[in-house]
Amino acid sequence: MELELRHLRTIRAIADAGSLTRAATDLGLAQPALSAQLKRIERALGGELFERGRHGVRATALGELVLERSRIVLPAVTELQQEAARFARTSRATACLRLGGTHGPLLGAVVDRLADVTPDARVTTCTSWSERELAGLLTEGRLDFALAGTCGSAPPPGAEGLVWQEVAVDPVFVMVPEGHALARPGEVELTELAGEEWACVPGDGCFGDCFTAACARAGFTPHRMYETDTSSLVHLVQVGRAVGLCRATFPNTPGIITRPLTGTPLTWRHLLGWHRVTQRAQTAATVLAQARLAHEGVAARSDSYAEWRAAQPVP
Template structure:
C-alpha cells in the first residue's frame, strides 16, 4: 500500500482526538474500520505509530516523525489546491464577479453599480452574517470580493493573506419607534436607554463586547439583547418591544426613527476584501470605487445620517483609499 494524503489526515485525527473511539466519531467511521485502516498505515510505514493504553493513545517516536511531516505536508497541499482554484478562476472567468456580503444595504447597491459600469460581467452574490465565513470563501477562491465590516479598529479575519480596504467609517445609531419619547431628540444619550431592551443582528466580531463596555461606561448593563434578522429587529422596534442598534446607513423605514448616540460610543468600519493573488489591481480598484459610491448613496438615502453629516461636515465621515 502506498501512503496517501488521506492516511496522513487519519493519523493526525487520531493524534488530535487522543483515542481511536473519539477519532472514529470525528471521521464518521466505525472504530473497527479505523483500527484496520491504522494497521494498514503502520504496515506501510514499517512500525507502530501509537501506543495504546487505558486512557487513549500516545504517538510513538515514529508517530511523532509522521505527525511532524504531516504538519508541513497537509497545509502545503491545501494551499496548492486553493492556488489552483484561484488560478483557474482568474484564467477562465475573467468576466465573472462573485460578491459576498453581510446584512446591510451596500451589497445590493454595489451589484447595481457594477452592472452599470461593467454590463458584460456576470455578477453573482452570496450572503452570510459571518465575516469569518466570507474571509474563508475569499481564501478558498469561492468569492472574488466581500463587503463586510468590523467594530471600531478591530482587524478583519484573514488580514495576513487577504487585502482589506476601508470603504467608510460610520457611527452606530439607535433605532426607536416613531412614538418613543427620545425619537424627538436630535441625538440620544446611551445612559437614557438604561431600562430598554435591545435588538441587533448577529455577528462574529467584537461588537457585542464593545456595546456591553459602552453601556458599562454609561453606568448600566443592558437588560436583554435580541439577536435576530434585520426584519425581526425592525418589527421589535416598531411595536415598542425593544430599541435597536444599526449602522448609520440604515435606510429610512416606516414606523422607525434612527438617531445618533451622543459622543459616538460605537463605530462601524465598512470594508471590501479580496485575495491579492486572485484579482487584478484595476479590477479591485474599480470594485472599491463602486463600493464607496454605494456607501455614499446609502448615506444620502438615510435621513438621520444625512442630517448627522450635515451638522458635522466632511469630518463626520471618512473614507480612505
Template sequence: MELELRHLRTIRTIAEAGSLTRAATLLGLAQPALSAQLRRIERALGGALFERGRHGVRATALGELVLERTRIVLPAVSELQQEAVRFARARQEPERLRLRLGGTHGPLLGALVDRLAEAVPGATVTTRASWSERELAGLLAEGRLDFALAGTCGSAAPPDATHLVWREIAVDPVFVMLPAGHPLAAAAEVELSALAGEDWAVVPGDGCFADCFTAACARAGFAARRMYETDTASCVHLVQVGRAVGLCRATFPTTPGITTLPLAGTPLVWRHVLGWHPAAQAPDTAATVLAEARSAHAGAAARSDSYAHWLAGNDQPAGA
C-alpha cells in the first residue's frame, strides 16, 4: 500500500482525538474499519504508530516521527492548493472578470454589488454572507472569495492581517435602536447609562465588540441585564415590539417603528474594512473595488437621517 494524504490525516485525527473511538466518530467511520485502516498504514510504515491502553492511545516513537512530518506536509499541501487557486484566478482575462464578494451583516454588501454593476458592467459578481469575520478571512486565504467586507471594533486588527490586505472604508459611531414609542426616542442623543435597565439585541460576531460593549457599560456604571445575540431581522423585531433596545452601525437604514440615535460621547465605534489576498488581485481591480466600497458607504450614510444629523453636529464627513 502506498501512503496517501488521507492516511496522514487519519493519523493526525487519531492523535488529536486520543482514542480510536473518538477518532472514528470524527472521521465518520466504524471503529473496526478505522482499526483495520490503521493496521494497513502501520504495515506500510514498518511499525506501530500508537500504543493502545485503557485510557486511549498514545503515539509511539515512530508515531511521533510521523506526526512531526505530518504537521509539515499537510499544511504545505493545503497552502499549495490555495496558491494554485489564487494563481488561476489572477490570470483570468479581464473581459471575463468574476468577483466573489463576502460580507458580514449590514447594508454595504448590497450597495457595493449595485455600484460594481455600474462601474464594471462586464463583471460577474456573486456574494456570500457570514456573521464571522474570521470565516471570511479564511475564505480569502483559501481563494474562495476575492474580496470581503468586514468590520472591527475600534482600532482592533482585522483577522489574518499578516497574510491578507485590509483597507479601511470608513469609521462610524455605533448607534442605539429604540422602539418609536420609547421615552428617549425623541432625544438628540442618548446617554448609555440611561439604558441601564434595558435588555439588548445585537447581531453576532467573533471580534471584540461584545467585550468593548461590556467595558463601556461598566464605565457607565452598570452591567447589561440581558443580551440577545441573533440575526438582523430578529434584532429589528425585538426592538419594534419593545422587548429590547439594539446596537447598530450608524448607517443602519431607516426602519418602520424604530428610531436610531447616537450614544452620547461615542463610547463605541465600528471600522468598516475591505480585505483581499495580495497574490490574487491585480492592483487596479483592488483599487476599483475599494473606491466603490467607499462610495457605497457614503451613499448609505447619506440615506440615514440620524447619521446625517450626527455628522452635521460633529462637523465631520461620513466615515471620518
C-alpha cells in the first residue's frame, strides 16, 4: 500500500482525538474499520505509530516523526489546492476582468479606460466599503484586481500573496454648501470648522482616528460624525447639516463647494491590488497604467482639485 494524504489526515485525527474511539466518531467511521486502516498504514510505514493504553493512545517515536512531517505536508498541499483553484478560475475568466473597489469616481474611470484598451474583454465590478473585504476577495480568486485606499502612510490590507501598488496620493478636502461662510476661493483652516458636525463615507481603515488626531492638533474635538453612503453624505452637506470629508477627486456637484485644508493635514493613498500567483505581470502592468491615467482624468475634472494642483510649487 502506498501512503496517501488521506492516511496522513487519519493519523492527525487520531493524534488530535487522543483515542481511536473519539477519532472514529470524528471521522464518521466505525472503530473496527479505523483500527484496520491504522494497521495497514503502520505496515506501510514499517512500525507502530501509536501505543494503546487504558487512557487512549500516545504517539510512538515513529508516530511523532510522521506527525511532524504531516504538519508541513498537509498545509502545503492545502495551499497548493487553493492556488490551483484560484489559477483555474482566473484562466477560465481570461475574457473577463473582475474589478473591485471602494465607492468613488476612480473605479468607473478605470472601467472606461479598460474598455478602450481591452475591447474584447468583459469587465465586471464589485464595490465594498471594506478594504479588508476586497483583499479577501482577491485572496479567494473572486476578483482579479481591486482599487482600495489607505489613510496617509498606513499599510495596505494585509493578506499573503497580494501585491499592492500606489496609483496616486490625494489630499482630503472638505465639502460645504454653496451658502456657507467658508465657500470661498482658497484653502480653509481646520480650526475654522471647529463648531461643525461632520460626515464621511464608512471604511475599516484608520481614517476616523487620523481625522480626530488632526482636529486635536488644531485644538478642538470634532462634534458628531455621520458615516453614510455618498448620496446621503451629499444631502447632509447640501442642507447644511454637516461638513463633508472627501477625496480631492470628488466630482463637481450642484449646491456643494469642495475646498482644500491648509497644510494638507489628511491624505488618501489610492492603491491597486492583485494576487501575484494568478495575475500575469503584463496584465497587472496594463491595469496599473490605466488606473494612473484614469486618476489623472478624474483629478482634472474636479475644478477645486485642478486649482489646488496648479497652485502647488513645482517639485
